[in-house]
Amino acid sequence: MNLPAGYRLERGLLWPADDRDCAALVFDTVPDMDHALKHCRQFELAVQAGGNMGVWALSLAAKFDRVVTFEPDPKNFRALVHNTSTAKNILSLPCALGNEAGTWCDLEREAGNAGAHQVTMGDIAPIVTLDGLNLPALDLLYLDIEGFEMMAILGALETIVRFKPVIAIEDKGLSDRYGYSQGQAEKFLATHGYEVVARPHRDVVMVCR
Numbered sequence: 001m002n003l004p005a006g007y008r009l010e011r012g013l014l015w016p017a018d019d020r021d022c023a024a025l026v027f028d029t030v031p032d033m034d035h036a037l038k039h040c041r042q043f044e045l046a047v048q049a050g051g052n053m054g055v056w057a058l059s060l061a062a063k064f065d066r067v068v069t070f071e072p073d074p075k076n077f078r079a080l081v082h083n084t085s086t087a088k089n090i091l092s093l094p095c096a097l098g099n100e101a102g103t104w105c106d107l108e109r110e111a112g113n114a115g116a117h118q119v120t121m122g123d124i125a126p127i128v129t130l131d132g133l134n135l136p137a138l139d140l141l142y143l144d145i146e147g148f149e150m151m152a153i154l155g156a157l158e159t160i161v162r163f164k165p166v167i168a169i170e171d172k173g174l175s176d177r178y179g180y181s182q183g184q185a186e187k188f189l190a191t192h193g194y195e196v197v198a199r200p201h202r203d204v205v206m207v208c209r
Contacts, residue, residue: 007079014079015053015114022115026055035198036140036168036205037063046140047130047165049097049152052076052115054083054090056142061087064139072096072125073107073117098127098148099155118146118174129155138163144203147174150185161192164208172202 003009008017015023033056046064048057051071057080060067067090071077077094084090096105096119106122119127130141130152138159143149149169153160160167167189173182186196189206198205 004078006075010053013053013055014082016075016079018112019114020112022052022113026052026115029201030055030059032200032203033059033142033168035200035203036142036166039166039197039205039207040139042137042139044139045135045137046142047135047138048140048142048144050076050115050117050145051080051092052144053079054092056144057084057090057092058087060140060142061090065089066091068093068133068135070095070097070128072105072119073109073114074124076114076117093128095126095128096148097130097143097145097152097155099129099151100127101129101132101155103127115144116146118177119148131156131158133159135159135163138165140168141165142168144170146170147176147178150175150180150188151178153185153188157192160189164193166205166207167194168203168205170202171204 010023043064045066046060047068049070051069057069104123105119106124107117108120110116193208194206
């Protein structure tokens, strides 16, 4: 395989060559998804962001009829599309999930960690709302978007209320930069009938009772 410039192979997948810290964590935490999957009532559609290089999307695609994954970073997205090209039930979108459709973003990148990019203002990728996609179903919403989770939830609220998916969010305090304190997304979802059922590593898994 002739690798494109700036990439390497990581466990058989195309990966940014300059990443030092993301790969091991992404692969090692795939089992964390089981904490959410065991609460899913159906397996028609899962939404996952950030898509990164597709490791989690590929794992979800083995369980769900369809998977929609979002990745706004162009370098990561190229790897994501390549790595998921043979999975016909994965739709990869070069966007960020948020609450202000029609705006655009850039990413504040952390050297050596392709999974630690944080959304900032710019013109690299569009921001879309999940509500704007008019999804026909939603059984699982899994958000690992470096502090931008609350914005994605606000932009998905109509969809969440309609389908009551299992929701998993990473919450390690990065939301402070966007004006939301750690735990605020969890409290917000609680007002819509959600309760915590698991806390694998830095993720919070919630279901609507």
